[in-house]
Amino acid sequence: MTFAAGEPTTLLLMRHGETALTPEKRFSGSGGSDPALSETGRRQAEAAARLLAELGPVHAVVSSPLRRCRETAEPAARKLGLDIRLAAGLREADFGSWDGLTFAEVRDRYPEEWTAWLASPSAVPGGTGESLDSVTRRVEWSRDQLLARHTGQTVLVVSHVAPLRTLIRLALGAPPESLFRMELAAASISAVSYYGDGSASVRWFNDTSHLR
Template identity: 50%
Template structure:
């Protein structure tokens, strides 16, 4: 009998909904593995799979006679709901959450902790083996756990996302909806606007509302009654735009500093002509060389490295999911450039309107797919 254990649980769905599975690991206080569970679930959503991973982990902990449990998962939704901080709105989630609560009530204490995906590798491996089995792929020689039962029956859904098998890409992509902020006074006057923290104009607020209405009509952005993550640059104009989206989807806004606009340095607030008159040679070089920074500012090469790091961090935390990123013209161009595997000249040749929508997908095997660029049909 072990009095205290750690449960690491994970679940996933290739398509969301799609072929799904879960994995759970029970460890003692020294990190020794006491039990492992995994199972294929058929066609369900990520959140259904995550809850089943939790249920399997708690069941295994009870079988070991544990009295206290620390649950660690990379699903913020499950952790927040089981901790009582978020409501459980979706009907599919409610019976699973009730089953998990019943199991948790059998221990003297259960503590829930969110961890980054990179720290949940054991359960993630098991979940992927289960998903491999669900899709008919060999699971690296490990036996299937399909014989394990004892879970609630699960609703299934038909996948509604078009496949991209013809591209040769492997795995479930992280899909990024890229929304540029609405109009500000600086953009209306066509002035360089980087780190200056200006709010939306009245028109900018209307543009944000129109974009939010467009996104609210996309079924992929609300899964099991919960909005996908909405992540914004920390500047006011993007946070206002992101909040309009969050209000429409029923979600909440997070920020990431890597999504902030280019630092234009001493050119901040100047028009194109004013910057060219002030520093003619430098401005001319800057327009053709991504390594050249504005005076006291940030080169596009520096922005590229910053945005790549932000993208990698977001994929590490939310890999295989859909995200809404609300940002600025240069970071969005940079993400599209990465998706196209294009050179820096794209930055000078691609136009992005205010409140425009673009979509790019990044696959775990390194492939990418740009699906939409500069769509403003919602502003018509």
């Protein structure tokens, strides 16, 4: 992967706001329901939009096509005067039959699958879901497209836990198991800058100060 010289390209990585499933710690992937933001989630999206409008120039807004991300991106796009571009590669992982279950329910009902998923990025969750290796491939492709299209700019990326953790993991050069050691709260903002020499720097992580 190569980057143009000059100003870094910065991706502001925002997780979508809460849905009804978020506080219950239920799997909510791309293969099941497509929940809307809850009232709390809508308030979180508005609070994040106010912060983003104060940060300085944001040149583009890119969102997962799933409803909870589009609804999170809309207030920020309005305040920034930008359109939202949808990127299918930034959708959440497909969790197969785990979708809608709590983490505890998955551990109880599918203990062998759960253990395998935690141990290997090639494991397929929920029988018909998407491995983390597959998520990584499409997220890498989406990242490279963004960097090529927005060289030297700042881009707001509204997505989900698995894709955002993956972007941060790749920037750090961390192993796949690090994905399970990151906390990304609803409507949190992280930031990664990509430089002309090919290096990347994680500048913020899981910032929720705008929600207080």
